[in-house]
Amino acid sequence: MIKRQGLMKKLAAQPLYKQVIREVMTAVEAGEWHDDENLPSEVELGVRFGVSQGTVRKALDSLVNEGVLYRRQGVGTFVAGMNDFLARGLFQPLTGEDGLTPKIELLGCVRIHAGEQLADILGLRRGAALWQVRRLLRVAGNVIGLEEMLLPEAGFPNLDIRRIRELKGNLRELCWRDFGIRLRDGEVRYRAVAASQSEARLLMVDLNEPLLQLVRLARDFEGKPQVWSVAWLKTDTLAFEPAPFA
Amino acid sequence: MIKRQGLMKKLAAQPLYKQVIREVMTAVEAGEWHDDENLPSEVELGVRFGVSQGTVRKALDSLVNEGVLYRRQGVGTFVAGMNDFLARGLFQPLTGEDGLTPKIELLGCVRIHAGEQLADILGLRRGAALWQVRRLLRVAGNVIGLEEMLLPEAGFPNLDIRRIRELKGNLRELCWRDFGIRLRDGEVRYRAVAASQSEARLLMVDLNEPLLQLVRLARDFEGKPQVWSVAWLKTDTLAFEPAPFA
DNA sequence: TTATATCTTTTGTCTTATATAAGACTGTAG
DNA sequence: CTACAGTCTTATATAAGACAAAAGATATAA
Numbered sequence: 427m428i429k430r431q432g433l434m435k436k437l438a439a440q441p442l443y444k445q446v447i448r449e450v451m452t453a454v455e456a457g458e459w460h461d462d463e464n465l466p467s468e469v470e471l472g473v474r475f476g477v478s479q480g481t482v483r484k485a486l487d488s489l490v491n492e493g494v495l496y497r498r499q500g501v502g503t504f505v506a507g508m509n510d511f512l513a514r515g516l517f518q519p520l521t522g523e524d525g526l527t528p529k530i531e532l533l534g535c536v537r538i539h540a541g542e543q544l545a546d547i548l549g550l551r552r553g554a555a556l557w558q559v560r561r562l563l564r565v566a567g568n569v570i571g572l573e574e575m576l577l578p579e580a581g582f583p584n585l586d587i588r589r590i591r592e593l594k595g596n597l598r599e600l601c602w603r604d605f606g607i608r609l610r611d612g613e614v615r616y617r618a619v620a621a622s623q624s625e626a627r628l629l630m631v632d633l634n635e636p637l638l639q640l641v642r643l644a645r646d647f648e649g650k651p652q653v654w655s656v657a658w659l660k661t662d663t664l665a666f667e668p669a670p671f672a
Numbered sequence: 673m674i675k676r677q678g679l680m681k682k683l684a685a686q687p688l689y690k691q692v693i694r695e696v697m698t699a700v701e702a703g704e705w706h707d708d709e710n711l712p713s714e715v716e717l718g719v720r721f722g723v724s725q726g727t728v729r730k731a732l733d734s735l736v737n738e739g740v741l742y743r744r745q746g747v748g749t750f751v752a753g754m755n756d757f758l759a760r761g762l763f764q765p766l767t768g769e770d771g772l773t774p775k776i777e778l779l780g781c782v783r784i785h786a787g788e789q790l791a792d793i794l795g796l797r798r799g800a801a802l803w804q805v806r807r808l809l810r811v812a813g814n815v816i817g818l819e820e821m822l823l824p825e826a827g828f829p830n831l832d833i834r835r836i837r838e839l840k841g842n843l844r845e846l847c848w849r850d851f852g853i854r855l856r857d858g859e860v861r862y863r864a865v866a867a868s869q870s871e872a873r874l875l876m877v878d879l880n881e882p883l884l885q886l887v888r889l890a891r892d893f894e895g896k897p898q899v900w901s902v903a904w905l906k907t908d909t910l911a912f913e914p915a916p917f918a
Numbered sequence: 919t920t921a922t923a924t925c926t927t928t929t930g931t932c933t934t935a936t937a938t939a940a941g942a943c944t945g946t947a948g
Numbered sequence: 949c950t951a952c953a954g955t956c957t958t959a960t961a962t963a964a965g966a967c968a969a970a971a972g973a974t975a976t977a978a
Binding site for chain 3: 468469479498501503
C-alpha cells in the first residue's frame with residue numbers, strides 16, 4: 427500500500443501516480459507478468475496500491491506512452507513484448523509497410539578495454555573492461571546493417587556469446603532478465619559517413635560508399651549510461667525512420 | 673458551447689475532450705492568442721466550452737504533448753512559438769547543447785510542374801503546378817544543409833519569394849496564417865547518399881561526399897499531403913537527432 | 919446450429935474536490 | 949525608503965468517484 431502523500435510534507439513525497447508508476451515498473455521488471463499477458467485490472471491494481479482507479483489509470487497512461495504497456499478497451503492492459511533493441515528504435519525498415527522483419531546474425535563478442543573517449547561516455551575509468559558485441563542485420567537475406575555495442579563488463583558479468591545468441595537479438599530483455607538493468611531508449615544521432623574498409627567488407631559495399639550511421643547511448647532508469655551502440659546501415663534500397671510508438 | 677455527448681448517440685459524437693482539442697486548435701490556428709501568450713485558464717476554457725476543468729486539462733495535455741502548447745504550473749498555458757519547420761523536426765543540431773541556432777537563407781522559389789512520381793505522392797494529377805522552394809541552412813556561418821520543398825500551387829496561390837523571406841524560414845506559420853493549412857509533422861525518413869554535383873556545389877563539399885538525406889511528407893490535419901520536402905545535410909562536424917518534444 | 923440478446927469485466931470519459939506552485943500584494947522591521 | 953517575510957490570488961496538478969462504451973462470454977430463441 428502506497429502511503430498517502432502530504433502526511434509528512436518535509437519528505438517531499440512524490441505524487442501517488444508516480445509512486446504507482448515505479449511500483450508497476452518494478453513488477454514488470456521482476457517479470458511478474460509475461461510479455462503480452464494482461465495485468466490485473468485498473469481497479470484491482472488500485473486496491474493493491476491503495477489508490478483509485480483514476481490514479482492507476484494516470485500511471486498506466488504514462489507507461490503506455492513509453493511503450494512499456496499497451497491497452498485494449500474492454501479487454502485489458504498488457505506488457506508490451508520487448509521488441510528487439512535493434513528492431514525497435516534503431517532499425518525500422520520502411521520500404522513496403524509489409525513487415526520485412528530483419529534477421530540478426532551475431533558476429534562476435536569480445537572483451538576489450540575502454541579508451542579515454544569511451545570511458546568518458548560510459549562514465550567509467552580509463553581502461554575499464556568492456557564487452558564489444560558485433561551483429562549483422564539482414565533483410566530478405568541481404569545484409570543491410572552492421573551494429574557494434576559496447577557494455578561495461580562490471581554491469582554485465584559473464585556475458586558470453588552463447589547467452590546473446592539465445593535471445594534472438596533482444597538485448598533489452600537480456601539486460602533486465604539477467605542483469606537487472608532496465609534500459610530506457612536513449613536518443614539516437616544520425617550521421618552520413620563513408621564506409622571504412624571493415625564496414626565495406628562486412629556490408630559488401632564499395633569503400634567510401636555513403637552509410638547511415640546511428641549512434642545511441644542507452645541509459646538505465648536512473649540515468650546511468652549503460653550501453654553505447656553504433657550502427658552502420660546501407661540505405662540504397664531501404665530508408666529508415668525512427669520507430670513509432672504503439 | 674460544446675454539446676454534451678450522448679444526447680444524439682447516432683451521430684457518433686466524439687468525446688468531449690476531443691471536441692475541445694479541435695476547438696482550441698482552431699482558435700490557435702485563427703491566431704486568437706499570440707505565440708507565447710497565455711491562454712485563458714483551464715477553468716475559464718471549461719466555462720467557455722461548457723465542460724469541466726479536468727476535461728479541458730485532458731485536451732490541453734494532448735496539445736502540450738504535440739508541442740502546440742506548453743505549460744508552467746501556477747502561471748498558465750502558452751502557445752508554443754511555431755518553431756521553424758526546419759529547425760524543429762528536420763534539423764536539430766546536436767553538438768554542444770548550447771543552442772547553435774541555425775540561420776536559413778532563401779535560395780529561390782520557382783514554379784514547376786509535377787512529374788509522375790511527385791504528383792502521385794502529393795495526390796495531384798500529372799503536370800500540376802508546384803512551387804519549388806530551395807533554402808540553405810547555416811550554423812555559425814557555415815553552410816551545413818540544403819533543403820528543397822515542393823508545394824501544390826492550388827493550395828498555396830500567390831506564394832512568392834517575398835512572403836517566404838518575410839517569415840524567417842517559418843513555413844508552418846505561413847501555411848496557416850496565409851493559407852489556412854495547419855501542418856502536422858510527418859514522419860521523416862533518413863538515408864545516406866552521395867553528394868550530387870549541385871548539392872556538392874551548394875554545400876561546398878566534394879562530389880560523392882556522404883550526406884544525410886531527410887525526406888518528409890507533411891500532411892494537414894485531414895491527412896491530405898501538402899508539402900514534400902527533402903533536405904541534404906553535412907554531418908561531418910554536426911550530428912542530428914530527431915527533435916525531442918517539450 | 920446459428921444468430922441474437924444480455925451479462926460481466928475491462929478500459930475510457932467526465933466531474934468535483936483539493937493540493938501545489940508562482941507571482942503579486944502588503945505590512946513591518948531595519 | 950528598503951528589504952523581507954507573510955498572505956492572497958490565480959494558475960496548473962493530482963486524486964477520487966460516478967458513469968459510459970467496448971469486448972468477450974454466456975445464455976436463449978429460432
